[in-house]
Amino acid sequence: MKLSDNTxxxxxxxxxxxxxxxxKGVGFVSSLELAKGIGATAYNVRKDFSLLGVTGYTRRGYPAEVLKQQLGQxxxxxxxxxACIVGLGRLGSALLDYEKFAEDGFEIVAGFDSSINKIERLRTNIELYSIDQLTKVVKERSIDLGIIAVPAKAVQEVADKLVAAGIKGILNFSPVKILVAKNIVHLDMDFxxxxxxxxxxxxLQK
Known part of the structure; x- marks a missing residue:
């Protein structure tokens, strides 16, 4: 199925x-309500649903739970x-125990850093490893996603290691964009x- 990034x-x-x-216990929802909730137009929401073959619209709207199941499937x-996190500074260590990840189906199973002292100081239930063990751990744990939170100078090297280890998708929190093969899905997010x-x-609005 071919979908645009915007869709x-x-x-x-x-x-x-x-x-x-x-x-919140909402049973039915209209395309207009969904559009308002995500900052889009009802037309685009309906168009997106048609591309996916979403069905089930009634006079009361879409059954919310059924719609969620259809999109999910x-x-x-x-x-x-x-997923794993590479770079256990303030951002990386904060993300380690971010509860929303687990609630939304993303399990952080490993954290990596080049500093053994940093690894030993952190208190978390997530298993932590030296960056040298990244390839081995990613393969053994069948990790799909990598989150990069390292200094700019180390970003590309880390991205290369993740790709070589078999990672399929990367979320990069560095100000430096990474260069990876076209088949690797990645998103650069610079706060x-x-x-x-x-x-x-x-x-400009002043």
């Missing part, structure tokens, strides 16, 4: 919003995924650039 992003947001609605969103964008945008 895929909207559907993933809808899936997360449906989780929220389910926790079509995009394999309900499958639990194993500083995001804050800079927000600050610049509200400055």
């Amino acid at each position: 895929l992003e909207r559907i993933c947001k809808v899936f997360g919003y449906l989780n929220f609605l389910s926790s 079509r995009l394999n969103l309900t499958k639990r995924r194993k 500083t650039s995001a804050l800079r964008f927000v600050a610049a945008k509200f400055s």
Whole structure:
């Protein structure tokens, strides 16, 4: 199935919003309500659903739980995924025990760092390893996803190691974009650039 990144992003947001609605006991939801919840248009939401062959719309809207199941099945969103974190500084160590990951089907099974002292100081239930053991652990634990939280100068080297170990997807929290093969799904997320964008945008509104 071929979907644009924009479509895929909207559907993933809808899936997360449906989780929220389910926790509130909402039984039915319209495309307009979903669109408002994720900051999109009802037209785009309906178009996305048609691409996936989503059915079940009634006068009351979509049955929220059924819709969530359909989206989950079509995009394999309900499958639990194993992930690891490379770089156990303030950001990486904070992400280790982030409860929302487990709630949404992502299991952090390992953490890696180049500093043995840092590994020994951290208190967590997640197994921690030296970066030298990354390839071995990723293969043995069948880890799909890698989260990079290392300094900029080490980012590309870490990305290369993750790819060589068999990682299928990478979330990079460094200000430096990584270069990987086209078959490796990756997303670069730079907090500083995001804050800079927000600050610049509200400055222009003055």
